[in-house]
Amino acid sequence: MVKHTDPADAAATGPRVREFLSRVPDYVPGKAPVVPDGVTPYKISSNENPFAPLPAVVEAVVATASQVNRYADMGASELVADLAGHLGVPAEHVVATPGSTAALVHVLQAVCDPGDEVVFAWRSFEAYPILATLAGAVPVPVPVTADGRHDLPALAAAVTDRTRMVLLCTPNNPTGPALTRTEVRAFVQGLPPHVVVVVDEAYREFVRQADADDHLPLHLEFENVAVVRTFSKAHGLPGLRVGYLVARPRLAGAVRRTLVPFGVGAPAQQAARASLRPAQLAVLDAQVDEIVARREALVADLRAQGWAVPDAQGNFVWLALGPLTADFAAAAEAVGLSVRPFAGEGVRCSVAEPEANARLVALAGAFVADHPGLAG
Ligand SMILES: *Cc1c(COP(=O)(O)O)cnc(C)c1O
Numbered sequence: 350m351v352k353h354t355d356p357a358d359a360a361a362t363g364p365r366v367r368e369f370l371s372r373v374p375d376y377v378p379g380k381a382p383v384v385p386d387g388v389t390p391y392k393i394s395s396n397e398n399p400f401a402p403l404p405a406v407v408e409a410v411v412a413t414a415s416q417v418n419r420y421a422d423m424g425a426s427e428l429v430a431d432l433a434g435h436l437g438v439p440a441e442h443v444v445a446t447p448g449s450t451a452a453l454v455h456v457l458q459a460v461c462d463p464g465d466e467v468v469f470a471w472r473s474f475e476a477y478p479i480l481a482t483l484a485g486a487v488p489v490p491v492p493v494t495a496d497g498r499h500d501l502p503a504l505a506a507a508v509t510d511r512t513r514m515v516l517l518c519t520p521n522n523p524t525g526p527a528l529t530r531t532e533v534r535a536f537v538q539g540l541p542p543h544v545v546v547v548v549d550e551a552y553r554e555f556v557r558q559a560d561a562d563d564h565l566p567l568h569l570e571f572e573n574v575a576v577v578r579t580f581s582k583a584h585g586l587p588g589l590r591v592g593y594l595v596a597r598p599r600l601a602g603a604v605r606r607t608l609v610p611f612g613v614g615a616p617a618q619q620a621a622r623a624s625l626r627p628a629q630l631a632v633l634d635a636q637v638d639e640i641v642a643r644r645e646a647l648v649a650d651l652r653a654q655g656w657a658v659p660d661a662q663g664n665f666v667w668l669a670l671g672p673l674t675a676d677f678a679a680a681a682e683a684v685g686l687s688v689r690p691f692a693g694e695g696v697r698c699s700v701a702e703p704e705a706n707a708r709l710v711a712l713a714g715a716f717v718a719d720h721p722g723l724a725g
Contacts, residue, residue, distance in 0.1 A: 373482045376475060382687035391705035394689040396522070396552075396665050398585030399701045400636045402620075406586070409623035413616040421615035424605075428618045431625050432593060436565060441598050444605050445621075447612040449551060449579035449592030450476055452604070453516075456575055456594060457484035459603040460545050461513050468507045469516035470499040472523060472694060474549065477516050486513070497524025497659035497667060501536050508540060515540070518549045519564065520556060520662035523689065523697035527561040527662040537571050545600065548576045552663035554583035554637045555644070561662065565595060572597045575604075582664065583637050584624045589617040640664050644700045650710045654717050655724025668713070669695040673723065677716055684712055 379394025425445035433440040446452040453476065461467065463485035469477045471490030478488040491507045494500050504515060517536075519528040537546050548564040556562035567574045575596035581587035591613055594604055623629060644661055651658050651666065659667050670677050671693065678690035681698075686708055688696040698709055717723050 369482070374475075374479055376479055377689075379689050380687050382682055382685050385683065385685055388685040389704065390685040390687070391701055391708070392687050393699040393701045393705055393709065394687045394697075395587075396582060396663065396697075396699045397587060398582065398636070398664075399640070399705075400585060402585055403624070403629050403632055405626070405629050406620045406623045409619040410589070410616045413619045416615060419615075420611050421613065421618060423611055425613045425618045428591075428613070428622050429593075431622050435625050436595065438565070438569075438595060442568065442595050442601055444594045444596075444601050444608070445613050445618070446592050446594060446608070447590040447614075447617070448581060448587070449549070449577045449594075450480070451590075451609075451612060452577045452592050452594040453477075453480050453547070453549070454484070455604045455607045456545070456547055456577070456600075457481060457486065457514065458607040459600070461486040464511065465513040466509060466511040467514045467516065468504055468512055470504065470518065470521060472691060473516075473518045474522045474551075475691075477518075481514075487511070493521065493524055496526065496657075497521065497669075498526045499528055501528075501532060505536060505539055508544060512544055514545045514547060516547050516549060518551075519561065520552045522551065522663060523665065523691065523695075524667045525659045525661040525663055525665065527556050527558050527660075528564075529558070529560040530564055530567065531560055533564055533567060534570070537567065537574060540573075542571075542573050544573060546571070546574050548574065550576055551579050551582055553578065554633075555641055555664050556662045557641055558660075558662055568596050572599060575600055580621050580624060584621070584633060585636075586617070586620055586624065589620050590614075591617040591621045640700050643703065643706055647700060647706050647710065651713055654710075654714045656713060656717060664700045665697050666700070667695055667697055670723070671695070673716075673720060680716060681709075681712055684708055686712065 381392045382390040384390045429440050429443045432443050461484045465486045466489050467481040467486045468489045470493050481488040491503050565576050577594050579592035648661050674690045681688045688698045690696045
């Protein structure tokens with residue numbers, strides 16, 4: 350047997366892994382709060398749906414459970430057909446993935462060669478720089494404006510000969526504002542047609558701004574546009590992992606070739622299908638309306654306290670706390686609320702149960718009273 354020695358790795362005793370992984374930031378999941386005695390804890394750190402899964406969706410999962418000795422349908426063809434019908438697009442345009450995070454992974458794999466640049470607003474979805482780096486690409490973050498919006502002229506100016514993709518997050522997680530379809534259309538028109546624009550619409554159901562809740566038609570106008578959506582937020586199924594990408598056949602086909610076979614399990618496929626039936630959609634719409642009403646009340650209460658809350662079009666609000674971020678997160682933890690802090694920048698708080706929202710308002714009021722400099 351040949352003895353392999355690597356002088357550069359002489360000190361290493363374990364398996365050799367790729368050095369660049371040490372430069373990939375960790376994804377920080379929202380955590381559940383540590384419960385103070387006698388207090389009901391609320392996790393408002395992951396933008397989850399506070400409503401329990403619908404009975405018809407649970408039934409679909411249970412019915413599928415007895416067949417999990419079999420592989421699921423590889424292309425999720427029934428789900429893709431249902432989605433195509435629901436969206437009014439050809440099935441060829443739809444790629445089902447295990448969560449929309451996987452849709453992002455695969456579109457990056459399909460588009461980027463090592464060293465290619467991926468432009469996105471920042472702060473935005475924390476997975477973007479992680480996934481771009483893992484794909485071998487170079488992340489190019491472009492600061493959001495003071496009110497948490499994408500700076501579209503700056504994003505366009507950041508596009509170079511090496512740019513292969515621009516990621517747009519609307520509404521933007523964690524800051525809240527949405528992009529209109531008119532704005533995105535003008536942005537795409539100004540780009541070279543080989544640069545792929547991925548519009549991440551994870552929170553589109555919660556949008557109440559005109560012209561901002563549906564970017565899907567752009568993929569018909571532009572072959573370089575892909576739209577990414579998920580069943581994790583408004584549909585409340587993050588534990589099942591199902592999302593999808595919509596693009597014209599050239600891009601959709603390239604994404605399909607990168608998929609891990611059988612990525613979306615049968616329970617996830619059938620739960621998503623059940624969730625798209627008219628009776629279930631009607632219930633979900635009412636739940637989303639309720640969350641939006643709670644969001645509007647929460648934003649109004651926070652602004653009345655003096656907080657400069659950016660336009661909130663998702664199921665979360667952003668408090669730009671700067672250096673007080675960790676203090677606020679600790680104060681929240683102490684009252685049984687786990688928020689999502691971004692060190693030195695701010696906290697994202699999900700719109701949740703009425704008691705959780707009320708507790709957040711009380712906490713924020715006390716905090717701003719203690720730190721009058723925060724009031725905008
Ligand atoms: C939650 C979220 C997603 C998707 O999550 P999945 O559970 O992987 O579908 C995608 N983009 C943004 C901006 C999100 O906040």
